[in-house]
Structures are given as C-alpha cells and as structure tokens.
Amino acid sequence: MxxxxxxxxxxxxxxxxAVGGGTxxxxxxxxxxxxxxxxxxxxxxxxVYSLGQVAPGPNMLMVLLIGHRMAGAVGALVVGLAFxxxxxxxxxxxxxxxxxFKGSPWRAAVQHGMAPVAIGLMLSGTYAIARLxxxxxxxxxxxxxxxxxxxxxxxxxxxxxxxxxxxxxxxPHLLQHLFPH
Amino acid sequence: MNDAxxxxxxxxxxxxxxxxxxxxxxxxxxxxxxxxxxxxAYLREYAVNETQWLDDDDFLDALxxxxxxxxxxxxxxxVIIGDNLRGIPGAIAAVLGLVLPGVIVIMGLGAAWQxxxxxxxxxxxxxxxxxxxxxxxxxxxxxxxxxxFVKPLxxxxxxVTFIAVSVLKAPLYLVLLVIGTAAILLYRPGATHQGLxxxxxxxxxxxxxxxxxxxxx
Numbered sequence: 360m361x362x363x364x365x366x367x368x369x370x371x372x373x374x375x376x377a378v379g380g381g382t383x384x385x386x387x388x389x390x391x392x393x394x395x396x397x398x399x400x401x402x403x404x405x406x407v408y409s410l411g412q413v414a415p416g417p418n419m420l421m422v423l424l425i426g427h428r429m430a431g432a433v434g435a436l437v438v439g440l441a442f443x444x445x446x447x448x449x450x451x452x453x454x455x456x457x458x459x460f461k462g463s464p465w466r467a468a469v470q471h472g473m474a475p476v477a478i479g480l481m482l483s484g485t486y487a488i489a490r491l492x493x494x495x496x497x498x499x500x501x502x503x504x505x506x507x508x509x510x511x512x513x514x515x516x517x518x519x520x521x522x523x524x525x526x527x528x529x530x531p532h533l534l535q536h537l538f539p540h
Numbered sequence: 541m542n543d544a545x546x547x548x549x550x551x552x553x554x555x556x557x558x559x560x561x562x563x564x565x566x567x568x569x570x571x572x573x574x575x576x577x578x579x580x581a582y583l584r585e586y587a588v589n590e591t592q593w594l595d596d597d598d599f600l601d602a603l604x605x606x607x608x609x610x611x612x613x614x615x616x617x618x619v620i621i622g623d624n625l626r627g628i629p630g631a632i633a634a635v636l637g638l639v640l641p642g643v644i645v646i647m648g649l650g651a652a653w654q655x656x657x658x659x660x661x662x663x664x665x666x667x668x669x670x671x672x673x674x675x676x677x678x679x680x681x682x683x684x685x686x687x688x689f690v691k692p693l694x695x696x697x698x699x700v701t702f703i704a705v706s707v708l709k710a711p712l713y714l715v716l717l718v719i720g721t722a723a724i725l726l727y728r729p730g731a732t733h734q735g736l737x738x739x740x741x742x743x744x745x746x747x748x749x750x751x752x753x754x755x756x757x
Contacts, residue, residue, distance in 0.1 A: 380612055381612050403657070405666065407653075409666040409667075410666070414575075414646040416572075416579065443635075447615065449610065450605065453608075454602075467729075468725075476715075478701075483706045485678055488673055488674050499671075501675070505676060506675040506676075506678050520673055528661055528665045
C-alpha cells in the first residue's frame with residue numbers, strides 16, 4: 360500500500376511538472392524512479408523508454424510499465440491515472456476558462472516566456488536519454504545518422520527507431536562478417 | 541470560440557452533434573497509426589482535414605492551450621477537441637480512444653520484456669532504439685525551438701534551464717518556479733517594443749508551419 364501511494368504521488372508530481380511535454384520531464388522522472396526510489400535501474404529506465412518509442416500513440420505511455428513492474432496491473436493503473444488524469448483535468452478547466460483570458464497581455468507573456476524554458480527542458484530530456492544510450496561508436500553513429508537523415512528529409516520516426524534497434528543488434532555480427540580475424 | 545458549456549452549444553450550430561462513438565473511433569484510429577510520436581500531426585489530419593470538426597484557427601487555439609499547460613500535447617489536444625465537440629463525455633471518449641491502442645501494445649511489449657529483460661539481443665535492440673530516439677529528439681527540439689535558438693534572450697533562457705537541470709541537477713519544481721517566473725517577467729506586458737499582436741501572429745505562423753510540414757512529405 361505505501362508503494363502504491365508513493366507511485367501515485369511521484370507520477371502526479373511529474374504530471375503537474377510536465378511543462379513542455381513528456382520529454383521535458385524525463386530527467387526528473389529518471390531521478391525519482393531510478394536514483395531516489397530505486398524502483399528500476401537506469402538500464403531498465405532506458406529499456407522502458409525504448410519500448411514506448413516502439414508502441415503507437417504517446418511515447419510516455421511507457422510510464423505504465425514502471426507501475427506494472429512495481430505492483431502489477433494495479434500499479435500500471437495507478438501510475439496511468441496519476442500521470443495522465445491531473446493534466447486532463449487542468450486542460451479541461453483551462454479550455455473553458457481560456458476564452459476569458461483571450462485578450463490578456465499576460466497570456467502572451469506566459470507563452471513567450473515558457474517557450475524557451477520548455478525547449479531547455481527538452482534538451483535536458485534528450486541529454487538524459489543520450490547518457491543512457493550513447494556509450495560507444497555504434498550508438499553514437501546511430502544517433503548522428505538519424506539526426507542527419509532527418510535534416511535531409513522527413514522520414515517516419517517509427518521506421519527510424521526500428522532501424523536504429525536493428526542496426527545496434529546486428530552491427531557486431533556484420534562487422535565480424537566483413538572483417539573476420 | 542467555445543462557450544463554458546460546450547456540450548449545449550457545439551461550435552457549429554448548423555451541424556448535428558458528433559456521436560461519442562464517432563469521436564472514440566476517430567481518436568482510436570489516430571492513436572493506433574501514430575507510431576513513433578508526432579501524434580499531434582495525425583490529430584490535425586483527422587480532426588481538421590478529414591472530419592472538419594475544427595478549422596485551422598480552432599486547432600491552433602487548442603495547440604496554444606495544450607503547449608502552455610503541463611502534460612502531453614497529444615492528450616491535452618484530445619481533451620480540448622473532445623470537450624468542444626461533446627463536453628466532458630466527448631473529452632473522455634477522445635482520450636480513451638487515443639491511448640487505448642498504445643496501452644494494449646505497451647503492456648504486451650512490457651510483458652515480453654520482463655520475460656526477456658536479460659536477453660542480450662533484446663537489450664541490444666533497445667539500446668539501438670534509444671540511441672535512435674536521441675537523434676530524433678535532437679531534431680524535434682531544434683525544430684520546435686528554431687525561433688528561440690537564434691534569439692539571444694531566448695537562447696540564454698534555454699542554456700540556463702539546461703544547465704540547471706542537467707549540470708546542477710536542480711529539482712524541476714525549482715527550475716520552473718525560478719527560471720519560469722523570471723522568463724515570464726522578462727516577457728511581461730510592455731517589456732518589449734514589439735506589438736503583442738505581432739508576436740501572437742508570429743507564434744501562430746510558427747505553429748501552423750510546424751504541423752503542416754510534418755505530414756506534407
């Protein structure tokens with residue numbers, strides 16, 4: 360029971376702090392679930408994040424797996440509600456109140472001020488995943504070539520992440536094949 | 541755009557109210573085919589182009605709210621579109637439809653992963669996926685922030701935020717409280733010479749451009 364309470368509290372906190380979306384809250388999520396509460400290891404955090412990339416819909420549905428690992432189906436349900444419900448309620452309220460602030464100059468101030476903060480947070484989220492996944496030449500080349508490919512043209516991201524996974528899986532075999540000792 | 545009671549007064553009075561089942565099925569489709577992120581672009585395809593539940597202006601209004609509030613853009617967007625169509629039941633139908641396919645797939649993948657989490661091939665595959673995601677996230681962040689990265693004040697805020705989180709490991713609530721408040725005050729009404737309307741127009745153009753280009757290729 361205390362475990363479920365902690366799960367709910369942590370993911371509600373993350374939900375409220377997720378200004379700039381899911382990527383922006385990744386460093387804090389890693390800190391809380393890996394370092395502070397030690398629910399999962401950093402390797403598992405990376406694995407779970409990758410599974411979210413392979414599934415359809417919002418990538419952050421991966422939080423369900425952290426809940427499931429801790430407390431089974433109930434854990435997944437608790438984490439899902441804690442992470443998604445608060446923001447849904449906030450958005451519902453804002454949607455109905457927003458019209459009252461339509462002309463307010465502060466609305467523009469909030470939007471313009473928070474935009475670079477959100478970008479900075481997304482950079483930090485990207486860096487958090489980079490620290491967990493880029494530790495040799497192969498992984499560095501995968502990240503760099505996908506970045507370069509996307510600068511060149513738009514490609515379905517799902518194909519790119521699958522290609523990245525297969526490349527890392529097959530790279531040792533390919534190298535051995537090409538350069539036998 | 542929308543009244544306090546959106547259910548009683550849908551946006552287009554001339555049109556018959558959209559059925560909850562239709563809302564659910566439409567978001568279910570968007571949720572099922574949006575592999576690899578970019579869910580908002582798919583939502584635009586369905587809610588604006590296909591069903592014409594919203595026009596581009598409504599969509600951008602919704603996107604503005606979604607991005608300013610905490611939470612995932614795609615889910616916040618679904619709440620707003622569902623709410624505008626059919627009130628709270630509409631919002632629930634939209635969100636459930638959007639996440640259901642992903643929930644089923646991720647739980648299935650998770651079960652397989654827990655069985656095979658020590659399998660070196662599974663681990664290698666997932667490391668490659670994460671490395672690919674880094675390339676993807678870098679592109680998305682640079683695209684989203686392309687106006688901010690070239691503006692000295694914004695670039696300063698970006699760098700300070702990044703250092704606070706990634707180097708100093710400051711707690712996120714503190715970062716939002718201190719840097720967020722400072723950033724909003726830097727942009728307080730009257731603080732810049734540029735007219736607010738012009739800034740709002742720039743913002744809209746940027747948003748529109750971003751979500752158009754995503755699906756155009």
